[in-house]
Amino acid sequence: MNRRRFLKSTAAMPLLAATASPALMQLAKAAAPRSPTRRFRPGDPEWPSEADWNKLRQTVEGRLIKVESPLAACRNEPNGPSCQEVLKRLKNPYYIGDEPGLTQTSGWVDAWRSAPSVYAVAAARTEDVVAAVNFAREHNLRLVVKGGGHSYKGTSSSADSLLIWTRAMNNIVLHDAFVAQGCAGKQTPQPAVTVGAGAIWMQAYDAVTTRAGRYVQGGGCTTVGVAGLVQSGGFGSFSKNFGTAAAALLEAEIVTPDGTAQIANVCVNPDLFWGIKGGGGGSLGVVTKLTLRTRELPEYFGGVFGTIKAKSDAAFRRLTARIVGFYQEQLFNRNWGEQIGFEPANRIKISMVFQGLNRQQADSDWRPFMDWVANSPEEFVIEAPLFIVDIPARHFWEAAYIKKNYPQFIVADDRPGAPEGNMFWIGDSGQVGHFLHGYRSAWLPASLLKQDQQSKLVEALFASSRHWSVSLHFNKGLAGAPEAELAAVRDTAMNPAVLDAFALAIIATGGPPVFPGIPGDEPDLTSARRHAREINQAMDELLKVITQPGSYVSESDFFERSWQQSFWGSNYPRLAAVKRKYDPGGLFFVHQGVGSEQWSADGFTRLPERV
Numbered sequence: 001m002n003r004r005r006f007l008k009s010t011a012a013m014p015l016l017a018a019t020a021s022p023a024l025m026q027l028a029k030a031a032a033p034r035s036p037t038r039r040f041r042p043g044d045p046e047w048p049s050e051a052d053w054n055k056l057r058q059t060v061e062g063r064l065i066k067v068e069s070p071l072a073a074c075r076n077e078p079n080g081p082s083c084q085e086v087l088k089r090l091k092n093p094y095y096i097g098d099e100p101g102l103t104q105t106s107g108w109v110d111a112w113r114s115a116p117s118v119y120a121v122a123a124a125r126t127e128d129v130v131a132a133v134n135f136a137r138e139h140n141l142r143l144v145v146k147g148g149g150h151s152y153k154g155t156s157s158s159a160d161s162l163l164i165w166t167r168a169m170n171n172i173v174l175h176d177a178f179v180a181q182g183c184a185g186k187q188t189p190q191p192a193v194t195v196g197a198g199a200i201w202m203q204a205y206d207a208v209t210t211r212a213g214r215y216v217q218g219g220g221c222t223t224v225g226v227a228g229l230v231q232s233g234g235f236g237s238f239s240k241n242f243g244t245a246a247a248a249l250l251e252a253e254i255v256t257p258d259g260t261a262q263i264a265n266v267c268v269n270p271d272l273f274w275g276i277k278g279g280g281g282g283s284l285g286v287v288t289k290l291t292l293r294t295r296e297l298p299e300y301f302g303g304v305f306g307t308i309k310a311k312s313d314a315a316f317r318r319l320t321a322r323i324v325g326f327y328q329e330q331l332f333n334r335n336w337g338e339q340i341g342f343e344p345a346n347r348i349k350i351s352m353v354f355q356g357l358n359r360q361q362a363d364s365d366w367r368p369f370m371d372w373v374a375n376s377p378e379e380f381v382i383e384a385p386l387f388i389v390d391i392p393a394r395h396f397w398e399a400a401y402i403k404k405n406y407p408q409f410i411v412a413d414d415r416p417g418a419p420e421g422n423m424f425w426i427g428d429s430g431q432v433g434h435f436l437h438g439y440r441s442a443w444l445p446a447s448l449l450k451q452d453q454q455s456k457l458v459e460a461l462f463a464s465s466r467h468w469s470v471s472l473h474f475n476k477g478l479a480g481a482p483e484a485e486l487a488a489v490r491d492t493a494m495n496p497a498v499l500d501a502f503a504l505a506i507i508a509t510g511g512p513p514v515f516p517g518i519p520g521d522e523p524d525l526t527s528a529r530r531h532a533r534e535i536n537q538a539m540d541e542l543l544k545v546i547t548q549p550g551s552y553v554s555e556s557d558f559f560e561r562s563w564q565q566s567f568w569g570s571n572y573p574r575l576a577a578v579k580r581k582y583d584p585g586g587l588f589f590v591h592q593g594v595g596s597e598q599w600s601a602d603g604f605t606r607l608p609e610r611v
């Protein structure tokens, strides 16, 4: 029996336990794979020898690297030119992404700190990933996978680990009529794109939209990794019309813990396919490439930006009530996504995006609300009048066009020789390298928008915003999306609560980067913890009006207690079964990942089984 078939057969063992004879049980026990109880660290006698590492280096044709944080330069000479250069570059997500020893979030107070792995396989092909997975399994190493490095929770970072770094696997191929392997005759050919696991969304948008005039559902932040986002579920600004990135997945190649590269789609390994569609990155294997459906591009993408301040608490309540009602009447549909923020200083910040409309239509959608505000100058100040823009959709991610026409919206990669296309939205710049103080999120059920429920929601938003700014991300709750998109999302591992939610409420904050080695690398923990408490108080107010709270795995609380329920709801048992089948030895561990409850917080020690 080959190893793959053997693993498949052992996955059926719990079923066997209910029915088999004692002799058969004995046999099954003997055949069960030996599950490691701990991962080895440098200094342990079992840590691989130099000769072992050299063998791996040869297998991956030299692409094994010893990982050093570039901030090491700062430890010896904090004011030296090398350190100063690195510090400057920490504001650039493209630079961070190109460094295997760094992550896009530098840490989270009392939760985790970014730490370089000991070695990294800078994978360039599937065979490199296979070699690294086999090496980690055979030597019992803590394995980490990193693509874009944007995990808020540090799931692509661990000291004393071996890193599989997919950054170089960024090949992109477009298809006119894609049919998944094994699906001939069962699937209608459709336009699609195959993207290497290390690609970031900017690269995908460049290939699909700028060059080919099509749309692919990806992330809002251009430097997020494709594989990490798809496995999270994945929302972009236009998800209210196109659904999640995971729902657009047609096929993936994935290296499973047994070291085989498997195809996963609806016809081949459908359980694994379902599991990677929103089941969270880094828990089931290493995805090496993904094929996503592409769609027709709308004519325009656009945005509406503005700020209104209420002059009293009573006026702010009225403003909150009006904008909630206005959202329900005018914007609760497939055209509108992104955010409205409610701030403690009685301010409402509008940064909404639209698709399928033009500037005039967007303007007329907003006119009734703005007229209402303008009619009460004694109550409201329009601090930033509405700025409405539309951009021909094909130019939306075209760096040269945006740099020329809307330089105020973007920041370019300023390293000498950086590719022209390397840009990111200015709104994401505050998060580059940041150190988190707190991060909470909750899906808000669409039932709260009903006439007789709105006052409850308004009161909760008001009470919450007394503690911290609350931002409603309408594109991250899919109520109001077209039925076909909802059906596709229903067939993913995400918490079904996303389908009935009109928005994801996010309450979060952080400070400047805190990488080890950085001068002044000790943040002000007292104020960071105070912020965390205030964020919790703000979220508690919102939770009062949600009966079954759920939140988005990739944008949620590191300290979430019922994370299985919160991130996956009724899908968790099925996801856990996929994990048991493909990764019975727990090689793939991430904080709050499926099956991680069996391991210590650092993923190094298997916890004793609960009887």
Ligand SMILES: Cc1cc2nc3c(=O)[nH]c(=O)nc-3n(C[C@H](O)[C@H](O)[C@H](O)COP(=O)(O)OP(=O)(O)OC[C@H]3O[C@@H](n4cnc5c(N)ncnc54)[C@H](O)[C@@H]3O)c2cc1C
Residues within 6 Å of the ligand: 104, 105, 144, 145, 146, 147, 148, 149, 150, 151, 152, 155, 156, 166, 197, 198, 219, 220, 221, 223, 224, 225, 226, 227, 228, 229, 231, 232, 233, 234, 235, 236, 280, 281, 282, 283, 285, 286, 287, 288, 428, 431, 432, 554, 555, 590
């Ligand atoms: C600034 C910022 C903006 C964001 N914006 C959005 C947004 O607009 N929409 C949204 O939905 N989310 C957003 N997120 C959340 C983001 O989608 C997730 O954190 C996502 O998992 C990041 O993927 P990555 O490859 O960049 O990160 P990584 O940290 O590299 O990976 C994230 C997780 O996926 C795993 N992983 C990565 N590659 C692979 C692979 N090839 N195979 C298996 N596992 C893998 C890692 O092990 C890790 O557990 C944002 C995050 C940040 C920090």
